[in-house]
Structures are given as C-alpha cells and as structure tokens.
Amino acid sequence: MTVTDRTITAPEETLALPAGPAVAHRPLGVFTRPQGSEGWRSWLFTVDHKRIGIMYGAAAMFFFLVGGAEALFIRLQLATPNGSVIGAGTYNGVFTMHGVTMVFLVIMPMAAAFANYLLPLQVGARDVAFPRLNAFSFWCFLAGGLLLVSSIFIGGWFQNAPDGGWFNYAPNSGLPFSPSKGIDFYAVGLQITGIASLVSSINLIVTVLNMRTKGMSFFRMPVLTWMLLITQFLLLFAIPVITVALFLLMFDRLWDANFFNVAAGADPLLWQHLFWIFGHPEVYILILPAFGIVSEIIPTFSRKPLFGYHFMVASGIAIGFMGWGVWAHHMFTSGIGPLAVAAFSVSTMFIAVPTGVKILNWLATMYRGRLRFTTPMLYAVGVVSMFTIGGLSGVTHAIAPSDTQQTDTYYIVAHFHYVIFGGALLGLFGGFYFWWPKAFGYKLSEAWGKASFWVMLVGFNFTFGPMHILGLQGMSRRISTYRADEGFALWNMVATIGSFVIAVGVAMFLWNVYASTRKWQRAGRPDVGPDPWDARGLEWMTASPVPEHNFDSEIEVERLDEFWHRKYGVDENHRVVKTATAEEVAHDGSNTKVHLPSPSYWPIVLGGGILLVGYGLIYNLWLAAAGLVLLVGAIYGWILEPADDPDAAGHHDDHHDDGDGHGDPSGNGGPDGNGESASAAAPADTEEAATVG
C-alpha cells in the first residue's frame, strides 16, 4: 500500500510520493483505512466532497451522452413520415430510457455535483457532515445508473429496456402488458438511485444546518446554498413516496402482489397519484439548483448585488411548499372529478407567482448593471429567457380545458424541454463554465464557450420550438411514427435538424474541455488565481483549485456577500471602490495541518453490494442474497473501521460517527478497540470545520 502522509501533501503541487513500506497495523487488513490522495485508488476511496462532486459531474456527463444519443435516435425515427429507423418496440425503450436517463441520471446528479462541491465551501465548512456517507451516495447512485443503463444491452439491443415511459403508468407497467425485464430494471434501478438521493439529502441538510462557519446566519447564505437546501428537503420528502410506488410495483411484478392488478379490483390511478406526488416536487428538484446557479452568475457579471435577496429566498421556499399542492395537474384527463381539477388548476396558477418573482428579480439585477457577457452569463441569460417561455406554456396547462386538449401531445414535450433543457440544463452548463476555474485551476476557452452556447441555443429552439406547433396540430407523444397526410412532416424535419445542431453544440463543449485543458497544461499550468470572475461567494476565498482542506482557517462572516465586501469599500464620495485584491483577501491554501477525514473502502463496497442485490432481485435471488451478505458485511466493516487512521499522524477524523441515520448500530470505533482514538472522547468531538489543527 502506498503510504502517503497527508499532512505534508501540498494541495496543488502534486507530490509524487514514493511507495512506502506496507504497514500491517491491523490483523484484519480490511479494517485499516486506505491512504493517500494520489492515483486512481484515491478516487475510489475518497471521502473528499470536492472529488465526489467532480465524480458526480463526470458520471452525469457520461449519462448525458447516453441520453443524448437516445434522443437523436428518437429524432431520426421521427424525421420523416412512416419512419423505419427503429421499430415501435425499440422506440418505446428508447424514449423511456431517454426520459429516465435525463431526469434521474443527468440533471439530478449534475445538480448533486454542484451541491457536493459548493455547499460546504459556500457555508465555510471543511467538508460535509458525513464524508463517508457522501461517498456512499455517489457509489450508490452510480450503481443504480449503471443498472438502469445496462438494461439497454442485456439480452439484446433494447430487448430488456424499460418501455413504459418515464412515468410508467399502471396497469401498462404490469407483467401482462410489459413481459420483458424492462420495468423490473426501472423499479429496482430507481429505488437504488433513490437511496442515493435520500442519503445525500440528509447529509447535505445536516451540513447546511449544522456546519455553517462563524457568523453565517441563514440570511447570509448565498442564494445557491438556499436553493440547494430547499432541493434537499424536497428530495427528502419526495423520494420516499416514489420509493413506495416502486416498491409496490416491484412486488406486483416479482411476487404477484395485486396493487396494480386491475383484474383483482385495483385502481391504477393509485400509481398516478403516488408518482406525481413525487413527480411534481421532482420538477422543482430539477430546476431549483439551476435557479441558484443563475442567482450566483447574474450578480457577478452585472456587478451588482442580487436584487431582492430576501424575496428571492422566500420565493424559493414558497416554491418548495407549493410544489406539493399541484401534482394532480398531471392528471386532469384521468377522471379525478371537477372539484379536484378546479382546485389543482388554481394552485398551479399560483405557483407561477414565486417563479415569476425570480425572473423579475434577475431582470432587476441586470437592469443598469455593468454587464459582462462572459460564457456563464450567456448561459444564465439563456435560462432567464428560455425558462420564461417554458413557464408561460406551463401556465397554459393550468387552464384545465386547454390542458385537456394538450395532454399527451408534443405541446407537453415542448413545454417540459423548455423548462428542463432551457432552464435546468442551460443553468448547469453555465455553472460548469463559472466554477470550472475554481475546481480545476483554469478557465475554459471563452471563444469556444460562447460559440457552443449559441449553437446549443439555436439548436434547442429549432428542436423544441416547432413541437409547440406539432402539439397543437394534434401530434401524439410516444407514437413511433405518423402518416404523410397528417401534416407533421415539415416541423418534425426541422426538429430533427435542430437536435443534431444541439449535438454539435455539446460536442463543442466537450472539445472546449479537452482543448482548454491541453492549452493550460502546455502553458505550464499557470495559476488562474482564487477569484477569476470578481465574484461574491466564500468559495472564491480560497485557492483554485480548492485545496483538500478548503480554507486555511475559519472564516468569520459579517454580512451577505462577505467575500465581495472584503474586496470593496466605499470612499468619501459614497462611491464603491476596490480596497483589496482577491489575492490579498483569499486564503492561499498553504495551511497543511487541517484535520481531514480519512478515505474509506466501505462506501464503494456497500455500493457494489447494492448493485448485486439489484441484479439479484431481477434475475436470481441467490445473487441478491450474496449481495445482501456483502452489504451487511460492508455496514459492519464501516462501523468497525478504526475511527482514526494510525498512519496518518496527527490526523483526527470526524466521520467515525456518521452511520447513525441509516441503521448502523453505532457510528463509533467499536470492538476494534481503538481506545486511544477519538472514540474515547465524546462522539464527534473533532467536528471542527476548517479549523487549524
């Protein structure tokens, strides 16, 4: 084992540490902790929130390419009347997997990437509350994602892919109507990613509530922190509801229960209710992180504080509450009765108000600002304009008679792509450009970035704009082909061309990443500085890329936008003047004595156990039993893991106690008897965010 003393590992200059002698300090080798912060193994066993965030982003980008390829297949099939690119059965699998992938494996984990990377930094903490659980969330998500995507290949091309649409209505999802393994993959895979989201939400909520630095009161937190916090609460309460639905579906399909068996008297509307009670908060789970990102980017490049900070936060909270009261607007045509339709109609119109507040506040922030149209700013403005279009078409769904006409047509497809692609995804891409220098130490090329933005924006509007027209003409969703005499040919062709333009835009983004990295490496890795955009949040107050320990010392916060106020003051004429450079204010990352949590084997082992259980449930219960043994073993290994790493001299460890929320009997040292370690003192006694050790 490579022994790397983390106390002397400088954060940025990667010390190529020689392989030290393997030290056997535990009779059971597995109960030691992995060490080192270099090489691929350090990524597998890392508990560093920043690395976990980067892994979330990379995995989400991989799934984005998968889901994007599926989208292109859909568009090729629909490009001309009587399309024959893929058959009807495959088409069902392709559009289902496109939706499932984009919602659960792209937008949610991309938001999780920002949440993991930025939340601890923005509140001035050294890491999340439970670093090992954080790593587990990622591996568990990856397990669920790989299980879902593997359904495309297992047993033949799209033979066993989920084929019931992303919302998978009963009774169509029952065995008689969908006899392949596809829906099983859906039910099991989404339960696994649900566990990941749930664990992550608990972790991040505790982080924000409990690990704020000195003086960081709730109303000094950046809007991104607020929006991510609200998102985590939505996840916390929404995920269990879909888990119940998936659980019942799994029982129906695997063990012949009757929950959605119409022949036994079941009412398939139960699925719709459970799904949409989850599904509508889910919409806000997808969009609120992007709103937060936009709220960081626009003030920075308008050189003004965010207009109406408190109103912005309050409208986010309002969305968080009201999002629970609108689910049945997805079910206006399902026969829920006129009273329910009227009530949900009104609540749906109301929820447009806090969203409108946000749009107006962003506009007011930009108004008379000194705007700099950098790439992140272009994306942010793109969100404001495209999301507005999607929001307006959303209001038309609130009007029940109009919605009855639009249900299951391409108008709906157009609407939710304007909010999810035009809102969430553009925002997340803007976030990539904005925080890239913070995470990696160099900017992406502005020229390529702007070009790829415009290509994506134009392609996006050509793809989804015409779908409004197609929908109003009456073209149905989820039908693999249409006749030539239906008059859909022109706009379908336009949409298909547009979708390939988007693909070019995405390719330009990937090229930008590659080319900018190469350029930076060839130039001798110049330092971009802590604050390349003249920004406002605490995450800019440390070196780029962020050192492993985040901040050199605890920051004391006195007001909103603390970092900006440390750079700027007011002169005698009440003019804002720069009083200090970012370099003077920011930490340089030189403090290498901050206590850090030690890496751990168990999160990835636990994720592997869950993956086995997943395949086992679908194919063979013996495999599930083996996975369960691995899972239980991993939980106990986790608990028995030495609380402190004996080889990491001087390192306290603060995650020996992070298991309690999830059925671990104790989070602490345990029978391994590591008496001298932190476990002898009070639990969690070293919960010192960014404390000098």
Place this chain on the structure above:
Amino acid sequence: MADEATTHAEEHHTSTGISNEKLAMWVFLGSECLLFGGLISTYMFNKGRIGPNDIGPDDVFDIPFTSVSSFVLLMSSLTMVFAVSAIARGDLRGNRIWLATTAALGATFVAGQVYEFTAFYSEGLGFTTNLFGSAFYALTGFHGAHVTIGIIMLMSLYVMSMRGNLGPERAETVEIIGLYWHFVDIVWIVIFTIVYLFPQ
C-alpha cells in the same frame, strides 16, 4: 434538554447546537414519515377493494391478540427511555439490562407478528390472495422489518457495551437509536389504529 443542547454546542461546534448525528436521525425520521404515509395511504385505498365473498379484515383480525402485542411494543419504548437514562447517569450495567429488555420486547412483538401472519395465511389470506392481503402484508411487514432493524441495532449496542465500548460519553448514540425506536413505536400506534381498530 436546553442544558444538554448547550453542552453539545460546546462539544461539537455545530451551528444549531444539535449534534450532526442526532440532527441526521431527525431528518431521516422526517423522510420515514412520508414512506409510511405512502404505505398507509395505499392500505386505506385498497383495503375495501375485495369481492363480497373474499377474505377480508373482519375474517382474520384477532384484535385482543394484536392489542397485547401492541402493548408489548409500547412498553419497549418505556424500557428504551430507561436505557437512555441509565447511560446518561453512567449506570452501564443498567443500560445493558434495559437495552436487552427493549430488544426482547421488540422481538416478542415481531414473534407475535410472525405468528399472526402464519395464522392469517392458514385461514386463507396470502400475500397474493387479494388487494387487502397485498396491502396488509406490505404495510405491516414493512413495519416489522423496521422493528427488526431496531432490534439488530439494540443488540449491537449491547455487544459494544459488553466489550467496554459504550461508556457514558456515548450516551448520545443510545439516545439516537432510541429516537428511531420511539418513531417505530409511534408508527405502530398509527398503523394499529388505522388497520385494526377503524371499522372495516
């Protein structure tokens, strides 16, 4: 409670004064409410959806028996309180005794549930028999699984205590497991009322 909170604030430097572990348990239990809420709703939605001659709640429920096992589970909450109080006083032996008692009461409840399931099954109500059967077994079985996990946690605490790894400084660990245990009990009160006591 207030005193305790301030001590924790000094110990852990958390912003709220509640330790991370305890806060995480509270947040987790919040999520569990929705999980059980979904299952209970499903049960209520489905319990009446059976044919006129189908086996239903009135045919199988043995309310006196289930009342006794519910009482046993409620008493386990009392002994859990004693366990927490014992370790807070530094009475490690008392803590072990009450942990074991709590686990034993919980196990009695689960055993009662196993007996009940077997009896119902022999009367003709299987998991796949009808909608009532599916919904009943899913809901109560899910709760039973929660109790079982709680028992495993209590037993693990007991073993830790035997090995000298559960001193008074870890009182909060016992308290957090106690939170989970009380939650599972409270959920049972709701389930018992809705499933067994409400007129069918």
